[in-house]
Amino acid sequence: MIKVTIFNEFVHEKKEESVKKVYPEGIHIALKNALQSDDITVRTATTETIKEDLSAEVLADTDVLIWWGHMAHESVPDEVATAVMREVQKGMGAIFLHSAHHSKPFKLLMGTPCNLTWREDGDSELVWVCNPSHPIAEGIGRFIHLEHEETYGEPFSIPEPDELVFIGSFSGGEVMRAGCCYKRGNGKIFYFQPGHETFPTFKDEKIIKVIKNAVYWAKPTYRAELICPQVKKPLEDL
Amino acid sequence: MIKVTIFNEFVHEKKEESVKKVYPEGIHIALKNALQSDDITVRTATTETIKEDLSAEVLADTDVLIWWGHMAHESVPDEVATAVMREVQKGMGAIFLHSAHHSKPFKLLMGTPCNLTWREDGDSELVWVCNPSHPIAEGIGRFIHLEHEETYGEPFSIPEPDELVFIGSFSGGEVMRAGCCYKRGNGKIFYFQPGHETFPTFKDEKIIKVIKNAVYWAKPTYRAELICPQVKKPLEDL
Amino acid sequence: MIKVTIFNEFVHEKKEESVKKVYPEGIHIALKNALQSDDITVRTATTETIKEDLSAEVLADTDVLIWWGHMAHESVPDEVATAVMREVQKGMGAIFLHSAHHSKPFKLLMGTPCNLTWREDGDSELVWVCNPSHPIAEGIGRFIHLEHEETYGEPFSIPEPDELVFIGSFSGGEVMRAGCCYKRGNGKIFYFQPGHETFPTFKDEKIIKVIKNAVYWAKPTYRAELICPQVKKPLEDL
Amino acid sequence: MIKVTIFNEFVHEKKEESVKKVYPEGIHIALKNALQSDDITVRTATTETIKEDLSAEVLADTDVLIWWGHMAHESVPDEVATAVMREVQKGMGAIFLHSAHHSKPFKLLMGTPCNLTWREDGDSELVWVCNPSHPIAEGIGRFIHLEHEETYGEPFSIPEPDELVFIGSFSGGEVMRAGCCYKRGNGKIFYFQPGHETFPTFKDEKIIKVIKNAVYWAKPTYRAELICPQVKKPLEDL
Numbered sequence: 001m002i003k004v005t006i007f008n009e010f011v012h013e014k015k016e017e018s019v020k021k022v023y024p025e026g027i028h029i030a031l032k033n034a035l036q037s038d039d040i041t042v043r044t045a046t047t048e049t050i051k052e053d054l055s056a057e058v059l060a061d062t063d064v065l066i067w068w069g070h071m072a073h074e075s076v077p078d079e080v081a082t083a084v085m086r087e088v089q090k091g092m093g094a095i096f097l098h099s100a101h102h103s104k105p106f107k108l109l110m111g112t113p114c115n116l117t118w119r120e121d122g123d124s125e126l127v128w129v130c131n132p133s134h135p136i137a138e139g140i141g142r143f144i145h146l147e148h149e150e151t152y153g154e155p156f157s158i159p160e161p162d163e164l165v166f167i168g169s170f171s172g173g174e175v176m177r178a179g180c181c182y183k184r185g186n187g188k189i190f191y192f193q194p195g196h197e198t199f200p201t202f203k204d205e206k207i208i209k210v211i212k213n214a215v216y217w218a219k220p221t222y223r224a225e226l227i228c229p230q231v232k233k234p235l236e237d238l
Numbered sequence: 239m240i241k242v243t244i245f246n247e248f249v250h251e252k253k254e255e256s257v258k259k260v261y262p263e264g265i266h267i268a269l270k271n272a273l274q275s276d277d278i279t280v281r282t283a284t285t286e287t288i289k290e291d292l293s294a295e296v297l298a299d300t301d302v303l304i305w306w307g308h309m310a311h312e313s314v315p316d317e318v319a320t321a322v323m324r325e326v327q328k329g330m331g332a333i334f335l336h337s338a339h340h341s342k343p344f345k346l347l348m349g350t351p352c353n354l355t356w357r358e359d360g361d362s363e364l365v366w367v368c369n370p371s372h373p374i375a376e377g378i379g380r381f382i383h384l385e386h387e388e389t390y391g392e393p394f395s396i397p398e399p400d401e402l403v404f405i406g407s408f409s410g411g412e413v414m415r416a417g418c419c420y421k422r423g424n425g426k427i428f429y430f431q432p433g434h435e436t437f438p439t440f441k442d443e444k445i446i447k448v449i450k451n452a453v454y455w456a457k458p459t460y461r462a463e464l465i466c467p468q469v470k471k472p473l474e475d476l
Numbered sequence: 477m478i479k480v481t482i483f484n485e486f487v488h489e490k491k492e493e494s495v496k497k498v499y500p501e502g503i504h505i506a507l508k509n510a511l512q513s514d515d516i517t518v519r520t521a522t523t524e525t526i527k528e529d530l531s532a533e534v535l536a537d538t539d540v541l542i543w544w545g546h547m548a549h550e551s552v553p554d555e556v557a558t559a560v561m562r563e564v565q566k567g568m569g570a571i572f573l574h575s576a577h578h579s580k581p582f583k584l585l586m587g588t589p590c591n592l593t594w595r596e597d598g599d600s601e602l603v604w605v606c607n608p609s610h611p612i613a614e615g616i617g618r619f620i621h622l623e624h625e626e627t628y629g630e631p632f633s634i635p636e637p638d639e640l641v642f643i644g645s646f647s648g649g650e651v652m653r654a655g656c657c658y659k660r661g662n663g664k665i666f667y668f669q670p671g672h673e674t675f676p677t678f679k680d681e682k683i684i685k686v687i688k689n690a691v692y693w694a695k696p697t698y699r700a701e702l703i704c705p706q707v708k709k710p711l712e713d714l
Numbered sequence: 715m716i717k718v719t720i721f722n723e724f725v726h727e728k729k730e731e732s733v734k735k736v737y738p739e740g741i742h743i744a745l746k747n748a749l750q751s752d753d754i755t756v757r758t759a760t761t762e763t764i765k766e767d768l769s770a771e772v773l774a775d776t777d778v779l780i781w782w783g784h785m786a787h788e789s790v791p792d793e794v795a796t797a798v799m800r801e802v803q804k805g806m807g808a809i810f811l812h813s814a815h816h817s818k819p820f821k822l823l824m825g826t827p828c829n830l831t832w833r834e835d836g837d838s839e840l841v842w843v844c845n846p847s848h849p850i851a852e853g854i855g856r857f858i859h860l861e862h863e864e865t866y867g868e869p870f871s872i873p874e875p876d877e878l879v880f881i882g883s884f885s886g887g888e889v890m891r892a893g894c895c896y897k898r899g900n901g902k903i904f905y906f907q908p909g910h911e912t913f914p915t916f917k918d919e920k921i922i923k924v925i926k927n928a929v930y931w932a933k934p935t936y937r938a939e940l941i942c943p944q945v946k947k948p949l950e951d952l
Contacts, residue, residue: 089827089871091609102942111823112899113803115942126411126711130392133567133662133698143711151948154368157803157899157940160401160876162638163659167392167415169407172948173364177405183639185826185871186609222609226871228816228829234865234886235602235619327589327633329847340704347587350661351565353704364949371805371900371936381949389710395565395661395702400636400876401897410710421877423588423633424847460847464633466578466591472627472648473840473857602887606868630844636877643868643891645883649840653881 002040002219005062006031007054009072010046012197019197027068027195027202034208040215047072054080064093064218066211067100068195081105089185090225093218095211098195101156106191109184112157116176119151123170127178127194134165136179136190136213144206150196152176158191166210168193179210181217185226188218240278240457243300244269245292247310248284250435257435265306265433265440272446278453285310292318302331302456304449305338306433319343327423328463331456333449336433339394344429347422350395354414357389361408365416365432372403374417374428374451382444388434390414396429404448406431417448419455423464426456478516478695481538482507483530485548486522488673495673503544503671503678510684516691523548530556540569540694542687543576544671557581565661566701569694571687574671577632582667585660588633592652595627596672599646603654603670610641612655612666612689620682626672628652634667642686644669655686657693661702664694716754716933719776720745721768723786724760726911733911741782741909741916748922754929761786768794778807778932780925781814782909795819803899804939807932809925812909815870820905823898824872830890831867834910837884839863841892841908848879850893850904850927858920864910866890872905880924882907893924895931899940902932 008028012019023030028044036042043062045053052058059065065084069076081104088094088109096106101114127144129137153174159182166179178193192210194201201207246266250257261268266282274280281300283291290296297303303322307314319342326332326347334344339352365382367375391412397420404417416431430448432439439445484504488495499506504520512518519538521529528534535541541560545552557580564570564585572582577590603620605613629650635658642655654669668686670677677683722742726733737744742758750756757776759767766772773779779798783790795818802808802823810820815828841858843851867888873896880893892907906924908915915921 085825109825111799111825113940113942115940117943117945119945119948126413128392128413130394130413130415132393132700133696135697138698145711153945154366154405155370155940156368159873159896159898162874163398164402164415167405167413169411169413170948171411173407173409174948175364175366175368175405175407175413177368177402182873184873220609221611222614224608226827226829226869228827229831231831231833231867234833234884234888235621323587349561349585349587351702351704353702355705355707357707357710370938371934373935376936383949391707393702397635397658397660398638408710412710420635422635458847459849460852462846464589464591464631466589467593469593469595469629472595472646472650473859602889604868604889606870606889606891608869630842630881631846632844639874640878640891643881643889645887645889647887649883649885651840651842651844651881651883651889653844653878 002215003061003063004035004040004066004215005043005045005058006066007045007068009069011072012070022198022200027197030202031066031211034202035212035215047075050076050080054084056083059083059087059092062092063220064095064215066095066097067103067105068097069103070099070197073103076104078104081108085109088187088189091186091220091223093187093220094189095214095218096189096191098193101191109189110158112159114158116156117153117174119172121151121172122148123151123172125149125168125170125194127166127168129165130167131163131165134163135217136165136210138213139209140206144204146194146201146204148199149194149201152193186220186222186224190214190218240453241299241301242273242278242304242453243281243283243296244304245283245306247307249310250308260436260438265435268440269304269449272440273450273453285313288314288318292322294321297321297325297330300330301458302333302453304333304335305341305343306335307341308337308435311341314342316342319346323347326425326427329424329458329461331426331458333428333430333452333456335430339429347427348396350397352396354394355391355412357410359389359410360386361389361410363387363406363408363432365404365406367403368405369401369403372401373455374403374448376451377447378444382442384432384439384442386437387432387439390431424458424460424462428452428456478691479537479539480511480516480542480691481519481521481534482542483521483544485545487548488546498674498676503673506678507542510678511688511691523551526552526556530560532559535559535563535568538568539696540571540691542571542573543579543581544573545579546575546673549579552580554580557584561585564663564665567662567696567699569663569696570665571690571694572665572667574669577667585665586634588635590634592632593629593650595648597627597648598624599627599648601625601644601646601670603642603644605641606643607639607641610639611693612641612686614689615685616682620680622670622677622680624675625670625677628669662696662698662700666690666694716929717775717777718749718754718780718929719757719759719772720780721759721782723783725786726784736912736914741911744916745780748916749926749929761789764790764794768798770797773797773801773806776806777934778809778929780809780811781817781819782811783817784813784911787817790818792818795822799823802901802903805900805934805937807901807934808903809928809932810903810905812907815905823903826873827871830870831888833865833886835865835886836862837865837886839882839884839908841880841882843879844881845877845879848877849931850879850924852927853923854920858918860908860915860918862913863908863915866907900934900936900938904928904932
């Protein structure tokens, strides 16, 4: 059983009618309903309950953390962001969705500003598979077609990805590295670009398939504190 | 003075009126005229003269080799392809343009089929800079706009590039990793996707700027046979 | 059930008494006996039977190919080496052991000479884990200690590995990137440095554990010919 | 003229007789004297003057920052560490020496704990070149021999380096990725392991050559704030 925790800031859905219509219970509940299954169990956390629901205990008991945030990035306590970074370094998997490119834990893990260009014009997007044998692309075919998405464009100031799985192209002409894999310490990280709050992206079957694939991919097989020990003799066992 | 050698198979330009109109003297001469300058000297080679003009001596005396080929890939002698690969491994720079993704030396250096999808519909292309501080992107701005290009699309079966500098998007919707950097042995390699024979791509100022930037980037600073010596004592100098 | 095929050139063991003593039935049989289990089934091939035992059919039916070769690299037919390369590109996993750094298929897949420095002085080796959460390092601890190994040293002329799992250090002072991961096309490749024919390296429990781990890691989850199709419309399904 | 700023915490040299003997004026002055030349100008900063000498103005006017720190990592103000990270992201080069693997700005840029194993036994070290054509290895030959160094060993919890230039081996048997290149945003980063305060490592000619090479390599060719602009139309110029 894979233990997934979904953090969604859950602000847009309460404030904006256009978002409430798409995700009446919040993005976290939409994702939870889509992901939970015989081998995936899901907890959720939101801005209001972040200290309890992303406590050290919850993170230590989480296999893969999924993060959606946008207008409330600053309200995430620094100590939660740092705790997420440390838990990834120990081995927890992490999936950052859409505007989470600017979330505190993602920026801490990348060491770069993670900026990009953007437009809100309701462009359509094609999310192309550029690495068809990557486990995260399994079952997706050549591309995902989204009728409407927020336009994100290069340059996206991230470290060169370990593996690039998707590239998005928008009807306005922009392109974006849309599916990026990293390893930091013992943990695997996946950034996935689609998922604007005003569009039903997380109801698209292929988008859910990608996120599910990423959960299986990011699940830790090894989890341990990284240490910096003084050894007494060269070949001492630790 | 940087010594550039341009190989162009020079077949389309002689056979097809539509190509002859764009490049009456051949792609190699168009590139030669555009690149040669106070610090770049240019030689050329074509299918008919490949054995002499890409001889071991010429390759050894070449800083950066530029390669354009398409319908005559098979007519390149295996020993020339192998000699190019070996010279790159020693330190010669190499720039592969457009359909040279399927040239013998590029495939030898990549170890992959280098396949992609393609359409010939006269799409327009935007070549986006995704790594603005890379020396090959210097002076390009956000993108290059080409009114017409052959459409190349992912999946492009290459090894994960060491650095990705450009991503192309086509008016039909396809995307393509359009500027890819590799190091193999001591040599630097740049693959650049634009350059279909029926369009005046190599007359575009920004395209020429990219190729010139790539010449400076790929120029060897160190050139030596890679060897596999038996050493007599651990710290023997070689 | 994972289908493993082991190719061992099987020449040293028949010609040299010192090798025969260590591997009386050949390295391939020692490895076969060590690897076969409830979920791994093993076939073998040697120089004499290579055309039949590494036929296109066998390769297409192999999940992971293990390769040991040294003095008979040249006797491997070019078409077998090319067929191995192509099958890896389609998705077959491949593990190259020790002197297989100079085997034809490894060099074809790398695009580099794969040279290194070497000494045969019976040094001891420590194979250090530098990526403890990589699945190939599972269960190994800090290092593997080998009483005697052939000394291999840098510079090892390979492309920068996608992931470096082990670094070897020898009692004479040399170092060597000893466990290197690559992906080429759909296939995963692991190079592992230990395994000289005169030492019982392949009887070491941890060495066998690494190779077994690598079999699980390299096993294909997706296998398909990489193609280069002309598409008729941008979003055509292939 | 390349503008180098050297930060040295300058604590050991004042407190410990054994260090004072080796670097009576401090590591920063030893490095300054060794590096300054016709085309390199050097400023220095220490713990006591860090706010002025690593002010925003100084950083903005620095081409390459060199950092040595150990026991006083915590005394570096968070805002200075963050300012260094941001300036690297804009394009400033950065060289982190020895125990600076645990400095605040290096950890911010890596996103990992940067832990390692260590012993203080006066081992000798061989720093092997594994990428002989990398500009940072120019003129070094096969290796650097240091009579005494602090022993640093794997696992070193860093992101997979973009390029690995050196691997160190110690007389006790440990190995360490000793020269690691990264790009983060527009800036180049080099980590170099040798340089313990009690040994005259920074008086070794080859060590100085490596640091000088790294200064030339890390010098920015492009420097700009990375931004996250909303664009009004797809192809708007920024």
